[in-house]
Amino acid sequence: MSIFGIPIFPDQASTFAKDVDALYFFILAVCAFFALAVAVSVIYFGIRYHKTHDGEIGARIEGNLPLELLWSVIPTVIAMVMFGWGASVFYHLRRPPDEAMHIYAVGKQWMWKFQHLEGQREINELHIPAGRPIKITISSEDVLHSLYFPSFRTKMDAIPGRYTELWFEANTPGTYHIFCTEYCGTNHAGMIGSVIVLEPSQYQAWLQGGGLEGTLAQRGAKLFNDQACVTCHLDTGQGRGPSLKDIVGTTVALQDGSSVVVDEGYLRESILNSQAKIVKGFQPLMPTFQGLISEENLVALIEHVKSMSPKATTAAPAETSRTPSRGALQPTAPAGEKK
Amino acid sequence: MSGHVSPVSLYVTIFLSLMVLTAVTVFAAFVDLGPFNFFVALVIACFKASLVIWFFMHLKYQSALTKLTVATGLFFLMILLTLTMVDYSSKGFTPMPSILQ
Amino acid sequence: MLDKLKIPEHHYLNNGHSLKSWLLTKDHKRIAIMYLMSISVMFFIGGLFGVGIRLELATPQGDFVSADTYNKFFTMHGVIMVFFFLIPSIPAVLGNFLIPPMIGAKDLAFPRINLISLYIYWIGGIFTLYAMIAGGVDTGWTFYTPYSATGSNTNVIPTAIGIFIAGFSSILTGLNFIVTIHRMRAPGMTWFRLPLFVWAHYATSLVQVLGTPVIAITIVMLAVERGFGFGIFDPARGGDPVLFQHLFWFYSHPAVYIMILPALGVQSELISTFSRKRIFGYSFVAFSSLAIAVFGFIVWAHHMFVAGISTYAAMVFSFLSFSVAIPSAVKTFNWSATLYKGAISFETPMLYAYGFMGLFAIGGLTGLFLATLGLDVHVHDTYFVVAHFHYIMVGGAIMGYLGGLHFWWPKMTGRMYSEFFSKVSAIMVFVGFNVTFFPQFVVGYLGMPRRYHSYPDEFQVLNVMSSAGATVLGLGYVLPVIYFLWSLKYGQVAGPNPWGASGLEWQMQSPPLTENFVETPIVNTEPYEYEHVVVKEKHLV
């Protein structure tokens, strides 16, 4: 929206945009009301009670308890409404639906790398279909970044060594900005790109066009061979390592007596730092791949492992708000320490 | 004018108690109490610290204002520790108030 | 009648003329004057960086300076403005000068420590200026790890040490105020007879004393990580970068109240004096300062809503953030109510007080936008935040500071400044300010991120408005320097109480004696008693 060619309001291109903007206008109205009330009364008093002669003093008024309570309680109530509304919008923003389409984003000084499960890889550009919830899992290769889609009204920090995620459902085809909003060094302002929202059919066409390397999972399968994972992880369960078939979503018993649910965070940790959690009944033989596998390849491998569990519908995300999946170094509190 | 003068015997008693408590700390550390080891160590340390503050540092004989100062310090330290831990300890906190769903 | 007034023969300014008599003084008023000069220098250095920022942003391309230089600009701008200008501003200048006379004391409780804290401030400042000249820093004033620990190759450590050192200056000032207010009050000066300025400074001091040590230790940890390769926050070594943010904001959020509370105190004095009326609901206003100081410590993670804290923690901190708004609302409403049935006049300090009301309200109210979770996700780290804090820090705190400076200038120097030029300057600052920072709310909601050295074309018009406003604002800030200096020599002699104000400080001669009062005053009236002042005035002239 713009006046005289000056943009004054951002595009609304996601389902959130309306929610967030409604909240915005509500708070704007409340605040404008209070700001105006203060301004008007102050100016009115300034004129009405202007000093008329030397030595004049104001009326002696000490205060008024009911009035004080009134204007402590009213703002409290209004503030609670703001909080409640804001919290519910936020809660929605933080809970991706299970059927969300999944994309990986990796921040790196100074570019955004996106990977689609179908295999397409993009830099500073992201093609997505309209009308489908999309979940982006974010990580960083160096310092903090923040993935921001102003037109979708959402953003999330990229934190090295950790997965974070955001989701949205774009509803208006078009091209919109992607910004990095966490200061990340010299070219922070250059870490921008565009998100291209396509009609689902166009998106399909776009997918056909790209993806020469096969899907993400296929790339992962290739890596699974190249990195010699297959030598230990046989589907039969006869290898030196456990079979990875159908493990996603299940609970694995560990050596130290505890157990763990297999989600992305756990897979990531198992690959980067296999020794962190040893599967019951196995030796800590698996090499640590920390530093040997790039974030992108890691993502592909994880996707491949996940594809070996076709029955696990929910891809059990490693969401920051649920598990401290710190990737490389899973905080390990032994059973005794856990509260 | 010169503030409270504590008897030497009090100081010696406090000193000996502190020594004994140090020994207890070390001893307790070698007994396997599971997660309670940490707890016991902290409780003893707090107790020792209180002895020092109360008697060696004469807090006992100071004005209410001084006592309040100490309490304030501890209170804000607790804010720092607990509210930060609210974040870390709730990373696995999924159940949400249902009115928000 | 006015021309009969003369500058008294003896006063603190002519009690010794040598440089040594200044540098080794223990007189809180001389120390305040030295602080005034130092922070003014810092303000103009910081302001010039601000001008650099605005020049660069006048065009969408990064064509005025390189990206690295721009990053150093806003970092040095933020660091200098926050740690070397705004935090010391009102407390170290006006507080130092006025708290002892306001409570009827001869000096602060620890005059030597007061002087030491000035020297510490200077040493800290020198470190930071050194870092600046030797190449600058580019981490942003927030020093987030891992960029500050491993990413940046600029002078992070000297700057951080400068801040660390200046922190001790702040702690010592706060400590001094607390003890002074507790133990040095004149007979009869009970807590509920203290001017609200003193209450506000008491609350400020609490924050200084409780918060600053935490930033100090955080800087130590950052320095050992960067300097010695210790692993504390570095994710590559198992550390948690978010922990740094928790510790940083544990101080830096309360620190924003170090910046605003003294201005709120000044505001209470101005509103009361220029409406010649008691403050409406004195005790509510007094306690709201304490409430702001205490609540200020439980909201810090509202800066981290999208930094990877848990959903639950975000909700807790959002909820708590609103708690600070209540005492602020009480203050705002009470000031407005004070004007009701007052005898209002618009001398320059009152113009600033009016400006403060509006701008602080807007700044504070936009704080509520940010504290609201669903909305902050969108506006976090955009120009919306930049506009919010400039409204409070420049529109609020600096307005309060300038208002106070104009108000007490006759007391400090014995002379009046030009009423005409000071009004021109006040209006220029108000207008220039709004033109500079209002467009930033709009461009922020549009999504323009902070700390961007270049930006998409469509944001240009709003940015040009902002840059143009900054020029007016800058000129508005230069004017006072000229007429204040002018007044030192040519200003009209002010006399002890040019405004007909009620505080004890106005019973001293202007400029005051080194020992403030000839005899320790005995207080037997309530604060803000104007009946009493009028009688006295008549008696005086």
Place this chain on the structure above:
Amino acid sequence: MSNAVVHADSHGQAHAAHHPALQHHFDTMGQQKEAAVIGMWVFLLTEILFFGGLFMAYMLYRTWYFDAFAEASRSLDIFWGALNTAVLIASSLTMAMAVRCAQVNKRMATVNWLILTMILGAVFLGVKVIEYSDKFEHHHVPGLNYKWAAEHPSTALGAGAPAPVAGAGHAEPAAAAAPHRELSLSPEQLQLTTQIYFSLYFTMTGLHALHMIIGIGLMSVITWMAWKGKFDAEYYTPVEMSGLYWHFVDIVWIFLFPLLYLVERP
């Protein structure tokens, strides 16, 4: 409000009995002393929060990397730690005695107790030097070719059988060196996370030692002043203040000792 506060001109009154140490802006020695005491306690309050930041970091990483902390803490020698605790507690006693002697106007006794306190402080620092140099030898200084070797004294303590082995039995030597309780951390992880422990160890004990050095510096001045007879039963505030500071430093150690040395010993 009360009008009980109707001192006559308290200013003039103070002149009557003017103690040489009374500063011009105070009315009485009592007021001056009280101001100093509160000032000192407020300062100690800032110290609480100063160390508080470190305790926060400690608390977090200890929960995350408990095993590494336990392992690393086992590499510290309890003997030295306990000895130092005793030394510091003793120095607190001697400090308290010094203040007491100042209170009752025993000049030489004050001086002697102060000197004894400083000696004990120096002993503490000496032990710290021994411990630090031990860490240098073992490459336990983070950032300085830090190396966490599995073999260290505690392994010897380790009882318990090696973890049960199932599946194909390619027992590796690393498994044999497993400590008495199964660790969930690999050598690589221990290398990293014990480094966090030692980073905190050095920062905490280093800052603590720095406080002790400052304390000893303060005390030497105070001792000299006491020897010169600057204090009497009415004015001994500096002795008392340095006492408060010294006891505070002692308290910090009372916490550091179990937190750093005794993470998990059984």
